[in-house]
Structure formats: structure tokens, C-alpha cells
Amino acid sequence: MDATIDLSTAAQALSLPHIRHQLIRLEDTVLFHLIERAQFPLNATIYHPGAIPIPGSHLSFSDWVLHSTEQLQSQIRRYQSPDEYPFFPDAMQELILPELVYPQVLWQNDVNYNSELKTRYVASVLPGCCAQTGRAERAEAQENYGSAATADVLCLQSLSRRIHFGKFVAESKFRQDTARYVALIQAEDRAGIDEAITDAKVEAKVLERLRVKAEMYGADPGLGEADAPRKIDGEAVVAMYRDHVIPLTKVVEVEYLMQRLRGTEWE
């Protein structure tokens, strides 16, 4: 099995073991990028629009870097892929490569929780991950405003991919138990859908696994210094998944299902 999702057929894209494998692998991607971001101070200034004047733009510095990156990556088909969603739909540019045809796997929908994700990332995830264990609050450093914003793009993109994978999970569950979900959707019973998609045991296992991974990837095996700082705070990583990643994935699942009976269109 490849480490990247196989969208060549609906059956493969919606296979729950395949999706599960993807979600586990994506944990590593998220962790790697967060560990890199945590090298730098929070640098709160880069998130305030106007705090760093940018010619011709009213965006915050961090948003400008994200917007510019999306402009570039939209040209090379990033947002053609059914598992990628932009933070700035207005940044989309013409393709420089021929368009790809993906099989219809997801029902047509406009679910995009990137704005909410970004808000939580800046307000909660970053302060947790950048305040490393045993270190005092680190001073801002304009020397790494660019590095921090560039690392943010990678963190946000991997988190976005993670939460929007909820659509594949939801479609898969819908197909397995269609009658039950149709009834819940028709009753607009979001709490009921949330209950139906929730597996508390799986969620606990995800958090447990993340703690182990943060320990492994955040350690420095060869530094040989007794006081070698850990690269990331495992508690902050677990909190990020518990309080934001898992809940937002479920919101994506619920809202996707709420659109599942509308129209007759496949995406």
C-alpha cells in the first residue's frame, strides 16, 4: 500500500482501512511540520493584519505568505486533488499543467473549515507548541518572521488535509449504513450524526499514539547532552488533537453528511 491516498477508484478511496492508514500517516506529517515550527518563537506580530505593512496587501504577514503559496501551488494542481482545500479561494490561479480527472468519490459539497482551523491554530495550537517544556517565553525575532510563516504554511496545510479527510470517512460510513444516516440527515439531527460517527475508543487510541510519536520524533537520540531540550511538548500535541483536530474532523463529517442528500451531483 502506498503512503499517499489512492483516489484512482472510489472503492479504494473509501476503504476504511485505507483511510485509517492515511490518517495515521498524516499524524507524522503534522508532527514533523509542527516540530519544525516550534524551533521559532511564537512571533505573534506576524498574525496581526497591519502590524507588518505589506505593499499592496492588507493581510497579516503570515496570511500573505499563505496566500502567496496558495497562488503558486494552485498553478500546479494542488487544489484539483479532492483532499486539498484552499485557505484563500481568491488566491486560485490558472493551471500550468493539464487538468487531471479524478473519479467521483465525494458528494458535491462546499464544506471548508480552514478559516476556523486557522483561527484555532493561531490562538491555541501555536502558543502551546511554541512554549517548549522548561523554557521561558521566547522573545520575538524578526530574523525569523519569514521562517515562522513558511513553517506555518506546512502546518496548516497538513492539518487542513487531516480534518477534511473527514469527508472520505463520512462518505464511507454513509455507504455502509445508508438508511440510518438518511434518517438522521432528514431530521437535521447533527447531534445524532455526531454520535453515530463517534468512536470513543478509536479517539483514545489516536491520542495515545500521538503521545508516543511526539516522544519519539521530539527526542534527540544523539545529542548526548543531559539537558538536551525536547523538540516539542507532547502534551501540547495531544491537546491539539483532542481539542481541535478530532473535533473539527467530526464537524467536517457532520456538515458533509448534512449536504449528502442535496441535489444529485457528485463532486
Added chain:
Amino acid sequence: MDATIDLSTAAQALSLPHIRHQLIRLEDTVLFHLIERAQFPLNATIYHPGAIPIPGSHLSFSDWVLHSTEQLQSQIRRYQSPDEYPFFPDAMQELILPELVYPQVLWQNDVNYNSELKTRYVASVLPGCCAQTGRAERAEAQENYGSAATADVLCLQSLSRRIHFGKFVAESKFRQDTARYVALIQAEDRAGIDEAITDAKVEAKVLERLRVKAEMYGADPGLGEADAPRKIDGEAVVAMYRDHVIPLTKVVEVEYLMQRLRGTEWE
């Protein structure tokens, strides 16, 4: 100590323990990015100019993505930093942020081995890292041309930073043993300089540490599948450092020193 290099004073930037800490930390960055790249097949097509026609450009697809990324990142001061060097000097754009003033740490020089690094990366590093243990050669997939090229940018940038750190190492050694290096430089004795900067024991330790790190970061602790594929081939990582990263770092050191007596200019 911060995980990012402190260039605020020459003494700090040239402290050998500080540089050593940086180089060790950079191993993690290199590994994280390579592990991400290794999710995708080699996709050799993206490295051949003309194989994927790009409007208005004769670059290979991979080079176009790298060039475009450098255009973007040059605007946010990436190449103002004394430890960052572009692969495409012609991609440099006007800054959108005020220029930063870094202290003079390195002697003026034009040493840039990115072209050689990129050649080796494509010809040797990638084929080693993308042919994962126990897997057959994976077929190209145009669905991830963009993902592969985007991951390449991160790999190349981290490797470039690693090898050009040799300049700080060389400057530090030059200051510690000036008379010896002046004599070797004046005699244009590159082999003698190479010998003077080489510490075989340290090199062996680097390789040993990399093997441990590739094992740790390449494992998947929570997959719970007996046949869980490793994310990267440890041997390929060790070979990359042994055959390319360490030798190129030393070439950077030697060529930097060969320019160390020219003129009177600090960079």
C-alpha cells in the same frame, strides 16, 4: 539555547558548540523532509526539462517549482540570512519587508554549491530514498508530480543549509588556527586544507547518529501492523550523508577558506 542559529554576534555564530548543535538539529529537518518526499514515487519525469511543458519556461517541472518558491521567499528575506543561498540567483525579487542588518560573521565569498547539490540529489539521493525497503519500484503518478516537487524544495533547502553551514565551521576553524590555514591557503593546498578540517571520528559519529534517527523517525510506533512499511530506508539516509552531504560540506569549507585571504571585505 535556541534551536535556530543565533547570528546576533559573531562570537555566538562562530562558537563551535553552537554550530555543532545546529548541525545536529538540521539532521532532523533533513530527515523529516526526506521522509515526507519518500511517500511519493521518484517521478523522474519532473526532473527533465521539456518533459512537462510549462508555459513561458524552459525549466523542468521540479526546477520551475523551486524557482517560483525562491521568487516568493526572496521577498520575505530568506536570502538575506547568511545561512541561506538560492538555487536560482535570477529568481531573486524585491523585498516586501525592511532589510535586516546581520553582523559580519563570514568573509566575503561567492561559494554556492547548490547546483552540484541538486544534481546529486536528483541522480543519487532521491533514487535511494524513494526505493523503499521491500517495495518494488513504484510507478510514476502524475497525481503527485506537484506534491513531489513541493517536497523536493524542502529537502533541497535543508540540505543546502546544511552544506553551506560549512562556511561557519571554516571561519571558526580559521580563527582558531589562523597561521596554519594562512599557510595552506597561500600554498593553494586544497588537500592540506581538507585534511586540516577533517575529523574522521566526528564523521563516523554523525553517520551512526543518522542511522539511529532514521530508525526512530522512520518507524511507525502505533500502526500495529506486522508488515507496517518503514517510512525511509536508513541505509539510503546514511549513504546520502556519507557520499554527498559530508563531502559537499567539506568542499564548501575548503572553497570558502580559499577565498579567505582575498580583499579585505566582510560579507
